[in-house]
Amino acid sequence: MTDLTTSPAGAVTTVERGRFDADEHGWFGEPGLFGGRFMPEALVAALDELTEAWQDAMADPTFVGEFDQVLREYAGLPSPLFHARRLSDMVGCRVLLKREDLNHTGAHKIRNVIGQALLTKRMGKKRVIAETGAGQHGVASATAAAYFGLDCTVYMGAVDTRRQALNVARMQLLGATVVPVESGSATLKDAINEALRDWVASVDHTAYLFGTAAGPHPFPSMVRDFVRGTGDEARAQCLEQYGVLPDAIGACVGGGSNAIGLFTAFLDDPEVEVYGFEAAGDGVDTPRHAATIHAGESGVLHGARTYVLQDEDGQTKESHSISAGLDYPGVGPQHAQLAHSGRATYVPVTDAEAMEAFALLARTEGIIPAIESAHAIAGGLRVAERLAAEKGPDATILLNLSGRGDKDMGTAIEYFGLGEADGRQPQPQGAAAQGVQA
Amino acid sequence: MSVAEAFEKARSEGRAVLVGYLPAGFPDVEGGIDALLTMVEAGCDVIEVGVPYTDPVMDGPTIQAAAQQALDRGFRIADVFRTVEAVAATGTPTVVMTYWNPVERYGVDRFAQDLAAAGGAGLITPDLTPDYAPEWIGAADKRDLDKIFLVAPSSTDARIASTVAASRGFVYATAVMGVTGARASTSDLAGPLVERTKRAASAHDLPVGVGLGVSNGEQAAEVASYADAVIVGSAFVRALLEHPEDREAGLAALRSLTEDLAQGVRRRA
Numbered sequence: 001m002t003d004l005t006t007s008p009a010g011a012v013t014t015v016e017r018g019r020f021d022a023d024e025h026g027w028f029g030e031p032g033l034f035g036g037r038f039m040p041e042a043l044v045a046a047l048d049e050l051t052e053a054w055q056d057a058m059a060d061p062t063f064v065g066e067f068d069q070v071l072r073e074y075a076g077l078p079s080p081l082f083h084a085r086r087l088s089d090m091v092g093c094r095v096l097l098k099r100e101d102l103n104h105t106g107a108h109k110i111r112n113v114i115g116q117a118l119l120t121k122r123m124g125k126k127r128v129i130a131e132t133g134a135g136q137h138g139v140a141s142a143t144a145a146a147y148f149g150l151d152c153t154v155y156m157g158a159v160d161t162r163r164q165a166l167n168v169a170r171m172q173l174l175g176a177t178v179v180p181v182e183s184g185s186a187t188l189k190d191a192i193n194e195a196l197r198d199w200v201a202s203v204d205h206t207a208y209l210f211g212t213a214a215g216p217h218p219f220p221s222m223v224r225d226f227v228r229g230t231g232d233e234a235r236a237q238c239l240e241q242y243g244v245l246p247d248a249i250g251a252c253v254g255g256g257s258n259a260i261g262l263f264t265a266f267l268d269d270p271e272v273e274v275y276g277f278e279a280a281g282d283g284v285d286t287p288r289h290a291a292t293i294h295a296g297e298s299g300v301l302h303g304a305r306t307y308v309l310q311d312e313d314g315q316t317k318e319s320h321s322i323s324a325g326l327d328y329p330g331v332g333p334q335h336a337q338l339a340h341s342g343r344a345t346y347v348p349v350t351d352a353e354a355m356e357a358f359a360l361l362a363r364t365e366g367i368i369p370a371i372e373s374a375h376a377i378a379g380g381l382r383v384a385e386r387l388a389a390e391k392g393p394d395a396t397i398l399l400n401l402s403g404r405g406d407k408d409m410g411t412a413i414e415y416f417g418l419g420e421a422d423g424r425q426p427q428p429q430g431a432a433a434q435g436v437q438a
Numbered sequence: 439m440s441v442a443e444a445f446e447k448a449r450s451e452g453r454a455v456l457v458g459y460l461p462a463g464f465p466d467v468e469g470g471i472d473a474l475l476t477m478v479e480a481g482c483d484v485i486e487v488g489v490p491y492t493d494p495v496m497d498g499p500t501i502q503a504a505a506q507q508a509l510d511r512g513f514r515i516a517d518v519f520r521t522v523e524a525v526a527a528t529g530t531p532t533v534v535m536t537y538w539n540p541v542e543r544y545g546v547d548r549f550a551q552d553l554a555a556a557g558g559a560g561l562i563t564p565d566l567t568p569d570y571a572p573e574w575i576g577a578a579d580k581r582d583l584d585k586i587f588l589v590a591p592s593s594t595d596a597r598i599a600s601t602v603a604a605s606r607g608f609v610y611a612t613a614v615m616g617v618t619g620a621r622a623s624t625s626d627l628a629g630p631l632v633e634r635t636k637r638a639a640s641a642h643d644l645p646v647g648v649g650l651g652v653s654n655g656e657q658a659a660e661v662a663s664y665a666d667a668v669i670v671g672s673a674f675v676r677a678l679l680e681h682p683e684d685r686e687a688g689l690a691a692l693r694s695l696t697e698d699l700a701q702g703v704r705r706r707a
Contacts, residue, residue: 025569038538038565040496042590042615044597183502184492196495201616203592300539301493303565313515314543316492 026217092388107403115226135167137211212255216303227261279321280348370403463508481700498619526557560584568604621651658702
């Protein structure tokens with residue numbers, strides 16, 4: 001049951017600064033450590049204008065009401081909180097999944113783009129640009145642009161346009177222009193670079209719909225405000241449906257928007273453990289991973305001071321993850337601060353662990369998750385086993401199922417050798433899986 | 439010679455300063471030094487040595503390609519100091535232009551120290567504005583280095599004033615809204631921006647340099663009519679990129695381009 005009194009727009013009318021909010025310069029926690037705005041002067045006026053428009057909008061009941069209405073009627077929110085019973089039986093305590101995979105366009109990202117597109121209209125701009133990795137933010141941006149009647153250009157690494165041809169087609173069908181980016185490593189970080197280059201030249205009539213809670217101030221805070229409905233809904237749903245707060249919550253972290261969307265509502269609940277699951281690729285002891293908080297060091301990337309995968313000269317290293325959406329060598333600065341302060345714990349999850357969880361969730365609950373979200377399932381089940389051992393069957397973990405896996409079927413076909421009706425099935429490995437099959 | 443002295447000299451000669459840019463390590467470290475020395479000989483008054491970086495969000499395709507080539511050939515930060523040292527030894531003021539993360543990673547004070555030790559005159563920081571630069575400002579002041587910050591057509595008068603107040607050496611006016619790259623025509627945004635910047639800069643006696651994709655003497659003369667310095671980057675890079683297999687031809691192209699530009703800043707069309 002979903003509490004229909006919960007606002008999908010969340011508690012966004014709060015304008016007072018809480019202890020987890022950034023200051024007026026964009027610093028999270030101690031000034032100078034994480035966040036800020038390391039940007040060309042040419043973009044500062046636009047970022048100031050955006051900051052003012054966002055803060056003004058958040059305090060305007062008309063804007064918040066329209067945001068809420070569009071999320072409800074168009075995007076299908078609030079999303080349900082689902083008790084995954086077979087997974088719960090398997091690990092020995094209650095596993096709840098926030099079903100953001102059921103949202104329009106298939107992920108939490110619709111919340112962010114509806115918020116930013118609504119703000120674009122309010123600011124009187126007619127064109128939006130976006131970067132995309134796997135294509136989910138690009139599809140969401142193209143969708144919002146179609147809905148609001150805005151011109152839309154999406155920058156996507158040339159490597160990713162080939163990996164995610166289906167999403168390129170979706171964006172094109174929705175009326176967006178998709179520009180393949182050949183520079184650098186031709187992946188997400190280069191798509192961001194190219195979008196910023198466009199924005200420097202087009203800023204007077206164009207809004208940059210940034211796809212995650214990273215980048216220069218105000219993006220980390222603004223995106224957080226637009227996606228925090230995930231956690232606001234989940235917290236209210238958990239209390240209503242189970243009468244308790246969860247013992248732990250968890251989400252995957254690339255740039256970190258779905259995670260900050262879930263975490264925000266719970267940060268002031270000290271009894272709730274908070275986990276972010278980073279993509280460990282082939283393993284954090286190999287060069288092929290995207291575990292930025294675990295293995296990165298403080299630096300400046302795409303406008304914010306945060307943890308960055310970089311070499312000793314400060315050159316950005318190429319990241320790797322089987323999930324394109326987590327394949328980013330930076331992370332949102334608020335996550336860096338939450339890790340630094342100890343309020344949240346960030347744990348690496350390998351490609352293999354994520355793919356095991358991907359197959360497991362499909363077979364135990366009938367849900368094919370995005371591979372990104374499968375990282376949260378894999379890491380979350382490890383936490384759940386510990387909670388069950390410590391607190392027994394009444395322990396509760398709430399995980400963000402941030403997106404659905406249709407887009408990942410190409411990867412799954414290749415990884416598991418699927419698609420030929422030869423009687424084979426993907427076999428989840430490991431002790432946990434044995435319990436399910438029993 | 440300091441940057442300020444180079445501007446003083448040009449002013450006394452009734453002309454603008456020619457600032458020439460190349461990224462370090464392009465086409466390789468020694469080749470880059472040769473190229474910069476050629477530019478000095480042929481008439482550049484101030485040299486900007488760029489630091490190749492993996493994520494150059496302010497650069498267009500020409501400079502991106504050069505920086506990528508330098509990185510692919512194993513460019514290291516130490517190569518910047520080597521390059522600066524070789525160029526500064528000619529007596530020509532030499533500044534470094536860099537995205538911020540390589541400096542931060544190297545250590546801000548350590549970078550300032552090594553830059554000063556190499557004879558470098560200062561730093562141009564395209565993605566670091568004075569309001570986020572307290573550490574760099576402190577280190578620069580300690581080492582007597584120039585802090586060259588940027589203003590843009592979109593900058594408010596208040597931001598221009600605070601940027602000018604924080605700068606030393608000169609103020610860098612990016613006179614087009616867009617990335618670096620040679621342009622066929624000069625921007626009509628440049629004049630008004632320089633005028634606004636000069637108004638703020640006059641109290642500090644700070645010169646204003648303009649970068650907007652100048653690629654020939656005629657454009658240089660036009661910009662020199664209202665700016666204290668004409669900054670040229672992509673056109674130099676392109677001269678080298680067009681002769682990938684023939685170093686001598688590349689240097690010859692660089693020399694004739696520099697001479698054309700140097701005549702331009704003396705013409706003040």
